[in-house]
Amino acid sequence: MSVTLTEAPETLSRSLACLRAQRAARPVVAVMGEFSAGKSTLLNLLLDSDLLPAQVTATQMPALWLAAGRAQGFGALGHDGSYAIHPMAGLRGRQPERDAILTLRVDAPVLSGMDLIDTPGISDPLLPRLVLREISAVCDFVLWCTPAAQAWRQSEKALWESLPSRLRAHSLLVVTRADKLGEGERAKVARRLGRETAGLFATTHFLATPDALAARKSGDRALWEASGAEALLAALARTAAQARPATNDGALADTGAFPWPDEDAPGRIFNDEDCPEPGQGRTSVTSTANRGRTAETGTPGEKDDQDVLKVRKLIDQVTLKARGPAMDATPPETETRGKRKDTPMNVTTKMGTDISGLSQIAGFIGGCLVDSDTGLMLGSEGGANFDLEAAAAGNTEVVKAKNAAMAALGLDDAIEDILITLGKQFHLIRPLANSPTVFLYVALDKKAANLGMARIQVKNIEKTLEL
Structure with missing residues (x-):
């Protein structure tokens, strides 16, 4: 049938x-x-x-x-x-x-x-x-x-x-x-x-x-x-x-x-x-x-x-596999860099998209590729002691909130990346140039990371993605 x-x-x-x-x-x-x-x-x-x-x-x-x-x-x-x-x-x-x-x-x-x-x-x-x-x-x-x-x-x-x-x-x-x-x-x-x-x-x-x-x-x-x-x-x-x-x-x-x-x-x-x-x-x-x-x-x-x-x-009788530590609770500083114009496209994302290159970034903890329209995690890397599903859902709201704020301010611009600085970690969000509703997210150890290099590496990884 x-x-x-x-x-x-x-x-x-x-x-x-x-x-x-x-x-x-x-x-x-x-x-x-x-x-x-x-x-x-x-x-x-x-x-x-x-x-x-x-x-x-x-x-x-x-x-x-x-x-x-x-x-x-x-x-x-x-x-x-x-x-x-x-x-x-x-x-x-x-x-x-x-x-x-x-x-x-x-x-x-x-x-x-x-x-x-x-x-x-x-x-x-x-x-x-x-x-x-x-x-x-x-x-x-x-x-x-x-x-x-x-x-x-x-x-x-x-x-x-x-x-x-x-x-x-x-x-x-x-x-x-x-x-x-x-x-x-x-x-x-x-x-x-x-x-x-x-x-x-x-x-x-x-x-x-x-x-x-x-x-x-x-x-x-x-x-x-x-x-x-x-x-x-x-x-x-x-x-x-x-x-x-x-x-x-x-x-x-x-x-x-x-x-x-x-x-x-x-x-x-x-x-x-x-x-x-x-x-x-x-x-x-x-x-x-x-x-x-x-x-x-x-x-x-x-x-x-x-x-x-x-x-x-x-x-x-019930037990549960240990979950990873919670995110650093230190009140964050947030920086948003806006440079690129939106380039709307109809895209179909391949499930399990390879983002393994994120693991080469110094201080890498975990990362994922996320559809901000749905909160759907399209790919993940690392995160053995880090709840990437929670990170995907939470940072989806961050992206939506920032886009709403830009619209309210009448800013005709697009987000290049969003940096969230915690006490012990950097969280970097980068919407994709060709599909702004999809973003890369990476969590980095603050002591081990080189933030400038990390931004460059995430940008280069974006270019390798098949959408």
Whole structure:
């Protein structure tokens, strides 16, 4: 089958319904939010693993549906509704232009009580909005991630309100990177969110992931609670047990059309025509790929108590890979150099653009190439102990603010570069001459860097980029 993307909603929704029917006994939870909102970090926390990339261009992968088990392959659901199982070796090479969603078994305690769906950021141009809306139709509730420093933007509100209203009763708003806020700032953000999200979420949770990690390592119960992790996991456990699966009504029950990856040999392809018509399904869950074995059955109500106990165990099991140190908090000096006229162009950026030359700059810490229209990180280099996703999102706002200031001042000019001087670091932002909405960002150690040479090197690297 070959269809255009505009035809995909009907076939995609039928195929997702088939997949969902096989998970009828478990709640399905989607993790959503804008690009660089901390979704992957939260999922890694929940999974107690580094399964998902948290400091690279996470949008290089399609949405990912995670279920309990041991991975022996992965499933790929195409935009045309077809579904195929592939060997694990090809997982990282999948692209959102081709696949709507991937299915994968993961051995993680949290998945004993629910399935999780990781979705790319809502501002990601590679994720069609129809995919996000189709996912929302088969999930029972959502963990919506919003970064503390830019919590609940209008773009988030607009999309959330366009999704099924039934999700609001159980969904949780997770304010990530809460460790970046002081006590007074957190209280202020909490009051604003209370006003602006009233009736849109069941509860709101501030999460300081680095504090949660430190608490798990040290056994500091007070710090663990203060990080917000315990309250969030407890709420997740309760909600998973209470939220009734949205598709558990017999309308589209499993026919064995789409076996999960550990149930069939790689290479087998299924199409949405294999799905039953509405009303022809069964309420039991039996897969032909099981060769006569019965898969999981039952209703959420029968499993509520078990699910609560299983998921509550996470509170004493979850750990997270250490994150890099926060940016230097010394109040910065900012310098903007404006020389070039804008040269607007329609450009298509190659994902993973090579910016490895940045690593040759003296004092280099980390760098990335960013689309300031979306906050999308198009390429990254270094940053092992530096949160480049946060830097990309934050400096996108810097560029937008400076452009707005220039417009307000009536300056008919363009930004050559922006220098931010911290106590121990230089942060250099350089919009590209041929595409001013895309910029290079580099963080340098102040003691080791030669700022003049760094500016020249960044300019030369710009010339090598393929756009």
